[in-house]
Amino acid sequence: MFTPSHFTAVLLFATCTSVVFGITQRSTPKAMLRYGAFCWACFVGVVIAASWVMYFIKK
Amino acid sequence: MASKVQVPAKTQDSSPGFIYLALIVGWLVPGAGHLLTGRWVRGLLLFAAITSLFWLGIAMQGQLYAPNTGDILEMLGFVGDFGNGLFYAVGRMIGLGQVPVQTVWADYGTKFIVVAGLLNFISAVDAHNLRIGRKA
Numbered sequence: 001m002f003t004p005s006h007f008t009a010v011l012l013f014a015t016c017t018s019v020v021f022g023i024t025q026r027s028t029p030k031a032m033l034r035y036g037a038f039c040w041a042c043f044v045g046v047v048i049a050a051s052w053v054m055y056f057i058k059k
Numbered sequence: 060m061a062s063k064v065q066v067p068a069k070t071q072d073s074s075p076g077f078i079y080l081a082l083i084v085g086w087l088v089p090g091a092g093h094l095l096t097g098r099w100v101r102g103l104l105l106f107a108a109i110t111s112l113f114w115l116g117i118a119m120q121g122q123l124y125a126p127n128t129g130d131i132l133e134m135l136g137f138v139g140d141f142g143n144g145l146f147y148a149v150g151r152m153i154g155l156g157q158v159p160v161q162t163v164w165a166d167y168g169t170k171f172i173v174v175a176g177l178l179n180f181i182s183a184v185d186a187h188n189l190r191i192g193r194k195a
Binding site for chain 2: 015
């Protein structure tokens with residue numbers, strides 16, 4: 001059984017999902033790359049932000 | 060003096076074939092619709108991304124939803140899983156994803172599988188748009 005850490009799971013999910021979003025939502029390779037990177041940063045950024053929020057709520 | 064110029068009517072020399080082919084092939088095998096339209100790099104990247112997500116979900120002991128369990132949430136999960144096309148069929152046939160979700164990784168894995176199916180729906184529609192010329 002594959003048991004990644006929570007953050008590794010986030011990175012895997014964000015990477016695979018961003019590739020699909022980038023390719024399907026834009027037309028040119030450059031725009032695909034930029035949009036894919038934007039989606040990836042949003043996924044990971046929101047998770048990190050939410051984690052800190054939960055940390056301070058628990059405190 | 061105006062002159063009449065006769066332009067011969069364009070004859071359609073090549074038929075586009077079955078227009079939903081890319082949609083169906085793309086649904087059955089992730090990225091195959093893009094390969095069919097000649098977008099090799101896009102097709103291979105989509106195949107790698109969606110296939111990885113699906114099999115990572117299976118490796119994390121994610122659950123494959125059955126079609127008609129009576130529970131509305133499980134039926135919605137099935138709609139997502141169904142997007143995986145042949146992977147879902149093969150997984151069900153060889154008995155993968157039948158273990159009840161009991162760990163956090165299995166829960167993540169179940170979500171990975173559902174999202175892989177939904178992403179494959181988007182990918183197949185994109186392949187269809189490429190085939191009919193709606194997208195460049």
